[in-house]
Amino acid sequence: MACSKLFSGDLPEITEYILQYLRNDLRSLYSCILINRLFCRISIPLLWEDPFSIPLSDKTFLHFLDIYFSYLNDVTKNFGFNMIETVSLETCLFNYPSFLKSVNSSLMDAHLKVWRKTTRNLMNTNKLIEMLLKIFIENNASLYKLQIEDQISSIKEIYNVILKNPKFISGIKDFRIISTGFQDTPKFLSYLSLNCESIKYLEFDISKESVHTEYLREIKNLFLSQATLSKVFFNRTHSLTESLKYCSNTLTSIKFHFIIFDEEMLFLNEAQHLIHIKSLEFKYCEKPELFIQPFSDNSISLKIKTLILYDNVIRSIFPFQLLFHNIGPYLKYLAIIYQQYYFIEDFYEFIFQYCKNIEFLHFTDINYDNSPELIFQILELFNDKLRYLTLESKGKVGKNVLKELGQLLPINLEYLDIKFDVDPINLKLFFESCNHVNNLKKLLISNNSKNNLNITLNIIKEFVKGKNLEYLSYTTNTCFSSLSDYLNDEIGNIVKVKMYDDLVLRPSDIDGLF
Structure with a gap:
């Protein structure tokens, strides 16, 4: 009855609410246009919001x-x-x-x-x-x-x-600028500050050579003019970080990419203004601990729930230990990806010592030295909370490690992404070890090994048949389309086979912040 009312147009508010979830799915929106006038009237504006993002042709x-x-x-x-x-x-x-x-x-x-x-x-x-x-x-x-x-x-x-x-x-909520130093850009930033006060997300990618006094002044004014700014992304632009203190009451998320931090940055002044931060990300940065260090002070109360560390160059691990000590009880979404191998075990120790409520974990180098044992302990610790897990290694993972990992997977795990070389025998052993996981909805496998492909696909097919999986992605170095066609033919009636990039989850997809 409710479904018939929905399609007959008797529930326009609910129909509009549902179609909002399809705003990035152009194929589905095109189909909705053909249902009836109401669906067409709601779908057309969504289709025409961002036409320039359509691939060039x-x-x-x-x-x-x-x-x-x-x-x-x-x-x-x-x-x-x-x-x-x-x-x-x-x-x-x-x-x-x-x-x-x-x-x-x-x-x-x-x-x-x-x-x-x-x-x-x-x-x-x-x-x-x-x-x-x-x-x-x-x-x-x-x-x-x-x-x-x-x-x-x-x-x-x-x-x-x-x-x-x-x-x-005047109503912009999301503003991003990539600047190489065009002379009129500071003037435009000044104009934006005066005519728009609604920005919630700011992204800066300004070349080092372009940053001068006028730029800094206008960016400071832009920060000052925004009453609801909550998310900031600095890409290559470290000299702008002082502006963070001007949005202290609203800022909840900060991302740094390709930043080389140095001692001359006055981070202590920023830290005391950033007590509402909920998400912090460093990717391809050098010496991020210099930004972290002021937050290590127990007098600064932080409740960060998302932390992403991706392939940074860290000189000192101690500030991170203090940070984990302070934010551990609040941390829910954590990704530690390709950090220096000699700090990997330190991070795993921090997780085991200080974190209590992890729901999302992304680990790399799971096969390094003592890492497996520490990961086993972490999985046991978060057995009743962990819902999203990514495990990654640059080489092969031994069958004993795979068997133990499978046995320790949380019973309520909803998302599993594994990225390493695995042969059919070990993959079957892993699947047999995790039969207790009944709520798995998404399974992603990136296998660098192309050996015994047909056997591997058959093992995946048999595993999927015994589960309530909704989505599956399997990729190797070979062409995905042929694998996708095979899996769709064999198990497409019980699971949706998708591209890896369409299924992969990141903390920002689920933490509600970015």
Whole structure:
């Protein structure tokens, strides 16, 4: 009864709520358009929120830019441009430009260049971008997400149009900037600070050579102007970290990638302002302990629940021990990936000593020296809490280790991702050892070994038949499509076979922060 009401349009609020979950699934949204008018009315705006993220193609029969430029009649009356003769469409059923929520300057520039080539349009790409932005503005589009890359040739036109139309960017929640030092970018940042106070996520990728006094001043003002900023991502841009103290009451997540920390950074001043942090990530950084150290002070109360350490160069482990000591009871989502081998066991010891409520774990180098024994202890410790587990090794994992791992897998485990060389005999032994895991929903296997492929696939097939799995991914160094076809033919009726990247879970997918 409820289902029939849903499809008949009697429950529009619930229908809209359900379709929101499909906003990144274009195929499903296209199908929803054909169900009825209500589904079509809800699905169309979702499909047109971020059209520039659609993969580039010069073979599309009808490009979304054709539809946008069909609105030029009205726009040209206001802005005095000549019509583009290559566009000739019937009156549109929806006001498609008004649905735009996301702009990536680089992708927009790339799409227009491909479109010019396929339509043989002679107008300059920069001019086309200017016209396109004015179409959005004329039709009252309001952005949710904006990514600026100021190395593209059309950046000056983009800035000029936006600077004259503050309403277009006044509601932005997600702002990202990749800058190589274009002279007008600080001016744009200043304008953004004055006209937008709603940003929740900021991402900076600014080359070291580009950071100067004017940049720093405008970025500081941008931080100061945001009343609800909660997430910040610094990529290659360490000199901006002082700005963190200006959003202390709202900031919950910080990510650092490719940062070389040094003693000259005044992290102590930032630390005392960041007591609300819930998520911290370091990836490809050098000496992250310099940022960590002030948080090791017991007088600074932290309740971090997500910590990601990915292939960093660490000089001193002691600050991390103090950090784990302070945040251990609150930590739920933890990934320690490809850290230096001589610190791996230290991290495992910290987990065993200080953590109590881990739900997500990602381990690498599980076969190194004493690591297996420590991992066994950790799995036993979190047997009733752990729901998501990734185990990774660069080489083969012995059958005894695999057998023990299988036996110690938590009974309530929902997600398992294993990445290492494994032969069919050992894989079968592992599967037999974890028969007690009844709630497993997603199984991902990345096997670097291509030997005995048919036997391995048959073992996976038999294991899946005895489980209530919902999703499966199996990859090797061979072509995935052939494996996918085989598995779909054999077990597609009982489990959905997907690409690895479609199934892999990261802490940010489940912690509700990033």
